[in-house]
Amino acid sequence: MTAPPLALYIHFPWCVSKCPYCDFNSHAVQGALPAARYLAALAADLDVQAPIVAGRTITSVFLGGGTPSLFAPGDIARVLEHARNRLAFAPDAEITLEANPGTIERGRFAGYRDAGVNRVSLGAQSFDHATLAALGRIHSPDETRRAAEELHAAGLGNFNLDLMYALPAQNCEGALADIDAALALAPAHVSHYQLTLEPGTLFAARPPALPDDDTALAMLEACRERLAGHGFTRYEVSAYARTARRCRHNLNYWEFGDYLGVGAGAHGKMTGVAADSGTPRITRTTRPREPRRYMSAAGDPPEARAIAARELPFEFLLNALRLCEGFSPTLFEARTGLAWATLTSSLVRLVERGLLECTPERCRPTARGLDFLNDLLLEFVPESRAGAAG
Helix, strand or coil: CCCCCEEEEEEECEECCCCCCCCCCCEECCCCCCHHHHHHHHHHHHHHHHHHHCCCEEEEEEEEECCHHHCCHHHHHHHHHHHHHHCEEEEEEEEEEEECHHHCCCCHHHHHHHHCCCEEEEEEECCCHHHHHHCCCCCCHHHHHHHHHHHHHCCCCCEEEEEEECCCCCCHHHHHHHHHHHHCCCCCEEEEEECCCCCCCHHHHCCCCCCCHHHHHHHHHHHHHHHHHCCCEEEECCEEECCCCCCHHHHHHHCCCEEEEECCCCEEEEEEECCCCCCEEEEEEECCCCHHHHHHHCCCCCEEEECCHHHHHHHHHHHHCCECCCECHHHHHHHHCCCHHHHHHHHHHHHHCCCEEECCCCEEECHHHHHCHHHHHHCCCCHHHHHHHC
């Protein structure tokens, strides 16, 4: 069995403040940032997990959060140096840093570049002052523009801008204005997400007035057309890229590759070989979410759970069906160890509903399937999960 590609995810759990829509593992900084203690915990975490992937090569690294750009370039350099000392990096490894425009000081991107970062994901979200305030963002549109200028000046032209749409009080013209403002900064990649009300967030408890579904769909279609007209190809349900600028790290997730998860609340996925059958054995790992608990336990092995065979189709398709190009039967069988026939009856039903198109070489969501992705995925939810959700 050939192992899937391997990525490394490193989580930085702190933000200046918690945005009301965010359900990620992020925590508002209380007092001084415990940078030295957290860096020591990351080093211990890398030390204990490195043997799991001995002999394998890291193809991409993603420094996510939270707000990793709260940490100084020297901190990021130490983390990456320690990772390189413990793991084998591909010579052309993609190394992405998430950054908030409000935490970037002049010259800092050059420091991150020198630390080894070669791609940045900038959390713009919107270029409208009132909308940013409604979203609880700490930066201004001008700070996003200055950050983009800094990126270009540092030679980091391979950067992503995160944008959201269907925002409070937003109309289609406002969504297109955000796209135009983003395009003016010459990014290589744009992530374009619809605002959703996630359980456990402040917005879920006190929902703002949002555009209705028809308006949100009209925004998506208009923005997609505008991006396409400027050379951005939609390759995933929420991701658009210029030629050769697709995010390799995220592609690895969507193609059901492996990843080592390091940091507070980080998740990992590893593929091994089942001793009794020689087929893939897929394990998910987790780390404690709360930063203090994580720092106390970082030298312990991560919690691990093997994925049952009955759950593998959903686990695979939850990722692969986000891709506009879909997936091949060969990839499904190689990543899961299951026969293609496992999916046949479900695929036929989805083709009949106009949500999927399939050939012997590839299955991909239709345009309608991408717009109604949750309906498509419901076909594959295991009974154990469906019962829990009910």
